[in-house]
Amino acid sequence: MSIRTERxxxxxxxxxxxxxxxxxxxxxxxxxxxxGTRVTADLGIAYVNVSVLGDTPESRKAAFQRLDAETPAxxxxxxxxxxxxxxxxxxxxxFLDEGPQKRARMDDLFAQIRAEREERxxxxxxxxxxxxxxxxxx
Numbered sequence: 001m002s003i004r005t006e007r008x009x010x011x012x013x014x015x016x017x018x019x020x021x022x023x024x025x026x027x028x029x030x031x032x033x034x035x036g037t038r039v040t041a042d043l044g045i046a047y048v049n050v051s052v053l054g055d056t057p058e059s060r061k062a063a064f065q066r067l068d069a070e071t072p073a074x075x076x077x078x079x080x081x082x083x084x085x086x087x088x089x090x091x092x093x094x095f096l097d098e099g100p101q102k103r104a105r106m107d108d109l110f111a112q113i114r115a116e117r118e119e120r121x122x123x124x125x126x127x128x129x130x131x132x133x134x135x136x137x138x
Contacts, residue, residue, distance in 0.1 A: 013037035030063035
């Protein structure tokens with residue numbers, strides 16, 4: 001990516017995140033975080049990765065669908081904010097980023113493994129008296 005596209009991508013990420021927090025927070029009815037943005041070389045399309053905080057995958061998908069339905073309004077609000085900095089307002093395409101949920105799941109699995117190893121280690125550790133008897137030390 002060129003310096004210009006990176007700069008526009010960062011600007012779009014910052015502005016879309018602010019819009020989602022202030023103007024469109026009630027539309028998604030969930031906490032939505034912009035995790036990344038990519039812009040095509042011609043600055044015509046902006047790919048916006050969003051993470052949705054929710055209890056179940058169904059609630060996250062529903063919040064994302066509501067956000068996706070609001071895309072034209074978000075683009076119009078974005079145009080009002082950045083119209084003096086770009087010639088053409090890019091088309092917005094939102095993508096659901098499942099990374100935070102996958103990381104939380106992996107953390108849970110590692111915690112389970114750690115707990116099982118600690119249980120197994122405590123059960124396998126011989127007593128000091130048994131150890132002395134097995135070696136013939138009296």
